[in-house]
Amino acid sequence: VLGARVPWVGTHPLFGPLSLAMAERPMRVVICPNPLHPDAAPRARRFYEALGCEVIEQTPEGHDRVMARTHALTFFVAKGMVDSGAAVDVPFAPASFKALSRTIETVRSDAGHLFTAIQQENRFATEARERLLQALQGIHRDLAALPAVASARDAAGLALPGLDSGPPEPRETREHIDQLDRELVELLARRSELARRQSRAQAPADAPATAEVQAELATRRAWATELGADAEAVEALFRVLLSASSGHGGT
Incomplete structure (x- = not known):
């Protein structure tokens, strides 16, 4: 349609409205360079990288x-x-x-x-x-052909690849904590981005009122209680988060 006169390049952002709304990272974009317009791909790369995207180059196929x-x-x-x-x-x-x-x-x-x-x-x-x-x-078909009481040998062919030698070794508690902490940091980074986004959408006078903040804290205490967590510790954590967010005008 565009032909040779209008520079163009194929791009595919690998994220959608929900990903953007939740500030998920990383945002990746695939660029398929166009030999008719060799300068178009670098320009598209600079554009997406300026938006904070990771760019991957691929052939269309x-x-x-x-x-x-x-x-x-x-x-x-x-x-x-x-x-x-x-x-x-x-x-x-x-x-x-x-x-x-x-x-x-x-x-x-x-x-x-x-x-x-x-x-x-x-x-x-x-x-x-x-x-x-x-x-x-x-x-x-393989499941239907198994006897009613299948032996380990009968079921061996249906085992998921990678588990042939038995269940994975239990990980140390420290490793699990580190993994969860990493996920928490990623979530905090996304929360900070959403707070900055909210700040840009609000007028300076739109800072959350004390009653609104208290309602948010009460909700988070209730979540903590429901999950069997220390409600006071959770409230203290969110007080810090809300205080940090208020510097951006967000919550």
């Missing part, structure tokens, strides 16, 4: 192959879960299902309306779906 195995399959599985009724609210579920539920909600919020385009406009998506369906059908 390389991009589409990866998207077929990731983006298209994620949407495909999510729609299957929704249409089968498996994604409805349930009174209890293991952590693995909760993680899958979050993925489904992300798909719905970020680009659920693009389902057909993602499947039909990527020439590698059909093959990716077929391979997944073949694998699932094979697993289903």
Whole structure:
């Protein structure tokens, strides 16, 4: 459409409205350089990097192959879960299902309306779906063929790859704490970004009133109590966070 006269380059931001609203990081963008306009890709890179994005260069085919195995399959599985009724609210579920539920909600919020385009406009998506369906059908047949009381040998072929030698070794408590602390720091960074965003949207006189702050603290104390955490310690933590955010005009 643009031809040779108008410089253009293919780009694909790998984030959507929900990702932006939640200040998720990193924000990655794929750029597919256009040989007709060799200067367009560097210009696009500078533009996205100025916005704080990580830029990855790929050929159009390389991009589409990866998207077929990731983006298209994620949407495909999510729609299957929704249409089968498996994604409805349930009174209890293991952590693995909760993680899958979050993925489904992300798909719905970020680009659920693009389902057909993602499947039909990527020439590698059909093959990716077929391979997944073949694998699932094979697993289903193998499960159906197992005896009612399967021995370890019978079930060996259905073990998840990477667990052949038994369950993973338990990690030290310190390692788990470090991992959680890392996740907390990432969440705090995202919270700070949202506070700065709120500050830019507010007038200087719009600082939260004392009653509003107290209501926020009361809510967080209630969350802590519900989860069996130290409510006073949680309140103290959020007092620090709210104080730091107030410097940006946010909460």
